[in-house]
Amino acid sequence: MLTHEDKELLAKKGILEEKIAEQLACFEKGFPFLKLSAAASVENGGIMKADEKECEQYLAAWDAYKAGDKKIVKFVPASGAASRMFKNMFEFLGAEYDKPTTDFEKKFFDHIHDFAFYNDLNAACLDNTGKNINALLSEHNYKAVVSNLLESAGLNYGALPKGLLKFHRYADGVRTPLEEHLVEGALYAAGKTGEVNVHFTVSTEHRALFEKLVAAKAAEYEAKYGTTYHISFSEQKPSTDTVAADMENKPFRDKDGKLLFRPGGHGALMENLNDLDADIVFIKNIDNVVPDRLKADTVTYKKLLAGVLVTLQKQAFEYLELLDGGHYSHEQLETIIRFVQQQLRCRRTDLKELEDADLVIYLRKKLNRPMRVCGMVKNVGEPGGGPFLAYNPDGTISLQILESSQITGFISYKSKNGKDLKALELPGLWNGSMSDWNTVFVEVPLSTFNPVKTVNDLLREQHQ
Numbered sequence: 001m002l003t004h005e006d007k008e009l010l011a012k013k014g015i016l017e018e019k020i021a022e023q024l025a026c027f028e029k030g031f032p033f034l035k036l037s038a039a040a041s042v043e044n045g046g047i048m049k050a051d052e053k054e055c056e057q058y059l060a061a062w063d064a065y066k067a068g069d070k071k072i073v074k075f076v077p078a079s080g081a082a083s084r085m086f087k088n089m090f091e092f093l094g095a096e097y098d099k100p101t102t103d104f105e106k107k108f109f110d111h112i113h114d115f116a117f118y119n120d121l122n123a124a125c126l127d128n129t130g131k132n133i134n135a136l137l138s139e140h141n142y143k144a145v146v147s148n149l150l151e152s153a154g155l156n157y158g159a160l161p162k163g164l165l166k167f168h169r170y171a172d173g174v175r176t177p178l179e180e181h182l183v184e185g186a187l188y189a190a191g192k193t194g195e196v197n198v199h200f201t202v203s204t205e206h207r208a209l210f211e212k213l214v215a216a217k218a219a220e221y222e223a224k225y226g227t228t229y230h231i232s233f234s235e236q237k238p239s240t241d242t243v244a245a246d247m248e249n250k251p252f253r254d255k256d257g258k259l260l261f262r263p264g265g266h267g268a269l270m271e272n273l274n275d276l277d278a279d280i281v282f283i284k285n286i287d288n289v290v291p292d293r294l295k296a297d298t299v300t301y302k303k304l305l306a307g308v309l310v311t312l313q314k315q316a317f318e319y320l321e322l323l324d325g326g327h328y329s330h331e332q333l334e335t336i337i338r339f340v341q342q343q344l345r346c347r348r349t350d351l352k353e354l355e356d357a358d359l360v361i362y363l364r365k366k367l368n369r370p371m372r373v374c375g376m377v378k379n380v381g382e383p384g385g386g387p388f389l390a391y392n393p394d395g396t397i398s399l400q401i402l403e404s405s406q407i408t409g410f411i412s413y414k415s416k417n418g419k420d421l422k423a424l425e426l427p428g429l430w431n432g433s434m435s436d437w438n439t440v441f442v443e444v445p446l447s448t449f450n451p452v453k454t455v456n457d458l459l460r461e462q463h464q
Helices: 004-013 017-029 052-066 082-094 103-110 118-129 133-138 142-150 177-188 204-225 266-274 292-325 330-343 356-367 455-459
Strands: 036-039 072-077 168-170 173-175 195-202 228-235 280-283 371-376 386-391 397-402 410-416 419-425 438-443
Touching: 004 017, 017 419, 052 292, 072 177, 072 266, 082 103, 082 142, 082 455, 103 455, 118 133, 118 142, 133 142, 173 177, 177 195, 177 204, 177 228, 177 292, 195 204, 195 266, 204 228, 280 292, 292 330, 292 356, 292 371, 292 438, 330 356, 397 438
Parallel strands: 072 195, 072 280, 195 228, 371 438
Antiparallel strands: 036 386, 168 173, 386 397, 410 419
């Protein structure tokens, strides 16, 4: 099935032949449904709700941890292009009509002066048409405005990553999401020396643009917040790409007969995360940022989540040391069981049937793995994964974040040069890719979750 040229390409990407066979089998067989026990909630104990006293304790725990000799990193997936953010406006450009028709289009033009990128767009319109935005709108030349926003002759926003777009307007200028993340890093992720480590995952074609913006802006925020930034970048590894398939589940080949590979999706960034040298990592998507006037809740609850994490981590380490030492009583094992079940929310029904030796093996396995603490907001219809109690292959029930389409992966339908193809998407970074981690959910206010999925989301009060 694989040619000599195919094998050379696989070797170059670092992909084993067996991996290709596994991926093609996924196209043919699909993915099994994940068995769910229940949706996690505050009421059933799946989501922790800290009271005022507990909040103070967790915030103090984080302050104490930061004062130690620990490396803290803020990890920001930032490789996604903004093309989906402008899907509605691309459709307007290609539409047979020339005036705003849909509610989305009308809202965009009615509030165009409120976008942080307005001045840049106005300048682009002047350069390319000799007229400003108001003049073009008065002539009903709406598509010229959108063209200058999205296409390469103008701002090229349709092809740039979200991290480089101008999101928020301030009295002294405007900020991109990248800049907002630098500010956030200074507010909750600075170590005891005041240094802030921020890592962005970017696409190869945009890396130079990110580096240019950092070079232009980092010193400004260092001076403003009295910190020193250590900013690094990585790209999604070619070895995490997945092979595309045709409609008969055979390897898709382009017009030159070459295998077509596609990025494996958000979950592939687990490799980048694993490469970081850090004790604690904050993870937050590039588009989930707010202006300074609304950052207080974000900062408080990020610290709270970190405090919960280091508190649970400390306890887990102490229990592991006890088990490794080999000197423990049955009562101590029961205390550890309660911690795993009640604090880490990992349950197994047949624990009473296990001999102490087997019980210790089980407890060590559950304690000795990565731990994450996730902020959960109430579901008000925003896109994103939800919290569930799910069955694991070993029969345990634990907390998971699940998208409606995400089980252990999913298949999407695309096209290349007019030919239909199937693309394999890996489970999301915080969905399936972290399914074997210890997971704890903590309720956080809706004010901490403000993703920008469409351009009109920037018109929401939270982004103005």
